[in-house]
Amino acid sequence: MADIETIASKIKAGQINRVVVLAGAGISTAAGVPDFRTPETGLYAKLAPLCLPYPEAIFHINYFGHTPEPFYALARARNPVNLKPTVSHAFLALLAKKNLLHFLFTQNIDGLELDAGVPGDKMMAVHGNWKSQRCHKCKTPYPDDLMQQAVNSGDVPYCLVAECGGAVKPDVVFFGESVAPRFEEEEPKVREADLMLIMGTSLKVNPCTRLPPQVPDGVPRVLLNMDTVGGIGGRASDVSILGACDDGVRQLADAFGWRDELESLWAGAVAAKPTGAEVDTMALLDESIEKLAKKMEGSRQVPEGHRRMLEAHLGSKSTNMECVVRFRQLRSLSGPNGPITTS
Ligand code: APR
Numbered sequence: 001m002a003d004i005e006t007i008a009s010k011i012k013a014g015q016i017n018r019v020v021v022l023a024g025a026g027i028s029t030a031a032g033v034p035d036f037r038t039p040e041t042g043l044y045a046k047l048a049p050l051c052l053p054y055p056e057a058i059f060h061i062n063y064f065g066h067t068p069e070p071f072y073a074l075a076r077a078r079n080p081v082n083l084k085p086t087v088s089h090a091f092l093a094l095l096a097k098k099n100l101l102h103f104l105f106t107q108n109i110d111g112l113e114l115d116a117g118v119p120g121d122k123m124m125a126v127h128g129n130w131k132s133q134r135c136h137k138c139k140t141p142y143p144d145d146l147m148q149q150a151v152n153s154g155d156v157p158y159c160l161v162a163e164c165g166g167a168v169k170p171d172v173v174f175f176g177e178s179v180a181p182r183f184e185e186e187e188p189k190v191r192e193a194d195l196m197l198i199m200g201t202s203l204k205v206n207p208c209t210r211l212p213p214q215v216p217d218g219v220p221r222v223l224l225n226m227d228t229v230g231g232i233g234g235r236a237s238d239v240s241i242l243g244a245c246d247d248g249v250r251q252l253a254d255a256f257g258w259r260d261e262l263e264s265l266w267a268g269a270v271a272a273k274p275t276g277a278e279v280d281t282m283a284l285l286d287e288s289i290e291k292l293a294k295k296m297e298g299s300r301q302v303p304e305g306h307r308r309m310l311e312a313h314l315g316s317k318s319t320n321m322e323c324v325v326r327f328r329q330l331r332s333l334s335g336p337n338g339p340i341t342t343s
Pocket of ligand 1: 226
């Protein structure tokens with residue numbers, strides 16, 4: 001049976017030195033961004049007033065292609081430029097500093113692991129990150145300064161290539177897109193682990209879900225999460241530290257004798273992260289969702305993006321005259337460029 005004390009003595013004796021970490025949204029909630037699936041407080045619960053086809057639609061490439069507005073309405077509240085690393089991010093940087101971090105797979109796109117000091121070659125943001133952006137249609141890169149302007153204003157940025165006009169998307173992996181090939185190159189590292197930490201994730205989204213089962217039998221898998229997930233705990237060598245990640249990493253640091261080092265590394269990382277004016281990201285998120293919900297409901301307008309999708313769809317179905325006539329009738333009611341108001 002593994003436990004924290006046994007793990008601590010093996011680390012101190014140098015018998016554990018290839019730690020693989022799988023992280024999720026739970027390590028960043030203390031930074032001010034909600035996770036996705038926690039009932040009531042998670043992002044997907046907060047998006048209910050938008051009446052999206054399904055909550056994840058806001059991050060699905062097909063939905064973004066015709067209706068990018070909701071994504072940008074929330075962008076400022078979730079933009080990493082306003083966020084500081086948590087003590088959990090600092091713990092990952094401390095593992096790297098002590099040459100114990102074999103590899104970090106993070107599902108987060110906020111880049112806070114890098115801000116805390118985790119070396120880029122020791123980690124992969126499996127779902128991409130906000131560090132760059134491009135047109136989602138022609139893939140032409142888009143300038144950082146213009147992107148920051150769009151994020152701050154909440155307006156959708158469009159491709160600078162005139163004849164393209166596609167909406168610009170940060171280099172994050174949306175549902176319906178595949179993760180970078182680098183994931184398969186790094187995946188074998190999980191089989192080389194002599195300790196795995198699973199932190200702040202519901203283990204619901206592939207391909208990261210397939211990592212924990214690949215840890216060799218007998219190698220401890222330590223879950224730091226509010227609740228048990230993904231069958232972790234089923235092996236005699238599993239250890240669960242349920243509760244806030246930040247409390248869990250402090251418990252590990254105390255056991256490993258690293259507490260003072262952890263706190264000072266964290267304080268340094270927070271001070272080093274330049275951010276603009278303090279932003280209450282949680283309040284900003286609630287306000288953005290409320291504003292967008294009003295915009296999308298009210299006269300029960302079909303959102304601009306849906307109009308464009310319908311137009312494209314009907315344009316391609318010009319043989320279906322009834323459909324076209326109906327669409328033209330609707331369109332005449334709301335003017336040539338206005339959204340369609342469903343009767
Ligand atoms: N401390 C510990 N656990 C936490 C904390 C915290 N402070 N906050 C939240 N949690 C837990 C939740 O209880 C939940 O089990 O972290 C988990 C977060 O799960 P999700 O919200 O599903 O987030 P994640 O697993 O990262 O989602 C994976 O889904 O929508 C996509 O692309 C998105 O990367 C994301 C992926």
